[in-house]
Amino acid sequence: MVFRVRPFFFSVALPKVTINEKGICIVPNLFDPYTLKGVTLRNRIAASPMCQYMASAGLVSDWHLPHYTALARGGAGLVVVEATAVSPEGRITPGDLGLWSDEHLPGLASIVGAISKAGAVPGIQLGHAGRKAGCLPPWEGGAPLPADHAKAWEPIAPSALPFMPEQPHVPRAMTIAEIRRVQQDFAAAAQRAAQAGFQWLELHFAHGFLAQNFLSTHSNQRDDAYGGSLVNRARFLVETVAAVRRVWPTALPLTMRLGVVEFDGRDDETLAEAIQVLKWLKAEGVDLVDVGIGFSTPGAVPWSPNMLVPLAARIRAETGLAVTTSWLITDARQADSFVRDRQVDLVMLARPLLANPHWPYAAARELAIDRPASVLPTPYAFWLQGWSGA
Structure with a gap:
C-alpha cells in the first residue's frame, strides 16, 4: 500500500531569482555554493544528523571518525553530527554522543577536523530527548530501559505523561528550576560546540523530544507560564534559542529542526502554529529551519517520497527563513528541482548517504x-x- 500525505492547500509565490552584474537571471542548482551568515557550503547537499548510538558516556568512539570522514569525503557540502545530548538525562539511549562536559571536546574536535579536511562544513545537532530519553537502541527494540537496568534513568518532560499510553516509563514533570537548568545546558553545549570548531549549529526541536514536548498539547498539560496557550507552549523554545544565541558566534548559522506536522488529524492547525512559532524564533536569531515531523504520538505516519517539501516551501514563503528538509528525498533530479524552484535552500539526505556516501x-x-x-x-x-x- 502506498500512503500519501493529505494535501495542504496554499499559494506559494513564484521563485525569486538573482540577477548578476550582467543582467542575467541566475537560478540556483543542487551544486551551486550556498552562503548563510559567514559560512559557505560547496553545494546544496547536506548530510542530515543520523543517530549512531555508538558512544559510551557521551564520548566519541572508534566508530564515529571513519563514519563522518566518509560522509564528508563523499562530497556533501555540510555534514551535521548526530543528535548530541546537552545533559546525561537528555540522551535517547546510553549510546548517544554528549556535549555536557569538556571531556567530550577532544573527540568532537577530531571529527570537526576530519570533516573540514574533506572539504565539508562541520555542523552538530544538540538535543534533549525529554520523555523519550532512556531507551534501548532501535536495533534492540527501542523500548524504554527497564527500571532495574544498570543504565536506566528517570526522564523529564513538561508533564508527567508517557509517550505510550499506560507505559510505565513516565517522565517527571519539570520544575521551573529544571527548565532553567536545561536551557543553560543548551547554551553551555553550544559554547563547547563553538570551542570544538563546529561552524553550523542545529537545535533538535522535533521528533517528540523535549522542545517538541513543550510545544505539543499531546505532551504538555501544564497550567503555568509554560503550558496552555501557544505563546506559553512556545516559551521554552523561544527562551532556549535566546540563551543559545547569546553564546553562539554571530557569524555562524544558528538553525533548528522543528516538527511542523503530527499526522494526528490537526495538520492544518499544527502547521499554522509552527509557522507562528518560527516567526518568533526568527526574531530571536534562528537563520534556517530543518522542516521535520513532530512524532509526539505513536500513530502511523503516511510516508511518501519528498513528503515534507511542500510544507518547507510554504514555511519559506510565509516566514522568510531559509529552509531545508529530508524524509524520502532520494532522486537527484527531484532534489535539484526543489532547489531550482526555491522550495528549499538545501537538501538534507540521510539513508541515501548511508547506502552510498x-x-x-x-x-x-x-x-x-x-x-x-x-x-x-x-x-x-x-x-x-x-x-x-x-
Whole structure:
C-alpha cells in the first residue's frame, strides 16, 4: 500500500531569482555554493544528523571518525553530527554522543577536523530527548530501559505523561528550576560546540523530544507560564534559542529542526502554529529551519517520497527563513528541482548517504554537471574524472 500525505492547500509565490552584474537571471542548482551568515557550503547537499548510538558516556568512539570522514569525503557540502545530548538525562539511549562536559571536546574536535579536511562544513545537532530519553537502541527494540537496568534513568518532560499510553516509563514533570537548568545546558553545549570548531549549529526541536514536548498539547498539560496557550507552549523554545544565541558566534548559522506536522488529524492547525512559532524564533536569531515531523504520538505516519517539501516551501514563503528538509528525498533530479524552484535552500539526505556516501558524485553525473568527480577527494577524482571504463 502506498500512503500519501493529505494535501495542504496554499499559494506559494513564484521563485525569486538573482540577477548578476550582467543582467542575467541566475537560478540556483543542487551544486551551486550556498552562503548563510559567514559560512559557505560547496553545494546544496547536506548530510542530515543520523543517530549512531555508538558512544559510551557521551564520548566519541572508534566508530564515529571513519563514519563522518566518509560522509564528508563523499562530497556533501555540510555534514551535521548526530543528535548530541546537552545533559546525561537528555540522551535517547546510553549510546548517544554528549556535549555536557569538556571531556567530550577532544573527540568532537577530531571529527570537526576530519570533516573540514574533506572539504565539508562541520555542523552538530544538540538535543534533549525529554520523555523519550532512556531507551534501548532501535536495533534492540527501542523500548524504554527497564527500571532495574544498570543504565536506566528517570526522564523529564513538561508533564508527567508517557509517550505510550499506560507505559510505565513516565517522565517527571519539570520544575521551573529544571527548565532553567536545561536551557543553560543548551547554551553551555553550544559554547563547547563553538570551542570544538563546529561552524553550523542545529537545535533538535522535533521528533517528540523535549522542545517538541513543550510545544505539543499531546505532551504538555501544564497550567503555568509554560503550558496552555501557544505563546506559553512556545516559551521554552523561544527562551532556549535566546540563551543559545547569546553564546553562539554571530557569524555562524544558528538553525533548528522543528516538527511542523503530527499526522494526528490537526495538520492544518499544527502547521499554522509552527509557522507562528518560527516567526518568533526568527526574531530571536534562528537563520534556517530543518522542516521535520513532530512524532509526539505513536500513530502511523503516511510516508511518501519528498513528503515534507511542500510544507518547507510554504514555511519559506510565509516566514522568510531559509529552509531545508529530508524524509524520502532520494532522486537527484527531484532534489535539484526543489532547489531550482526555491522550495528549499538545501537538501538534507540521510539513508541515501548511508547506502552510498558518494551519492553527490552519482548525482553530479546524472545531472551532467561539468567535471562531476570534482566533488570527490583527489585520490578518487583523479581516477574517475573522464573515465568511462570499468
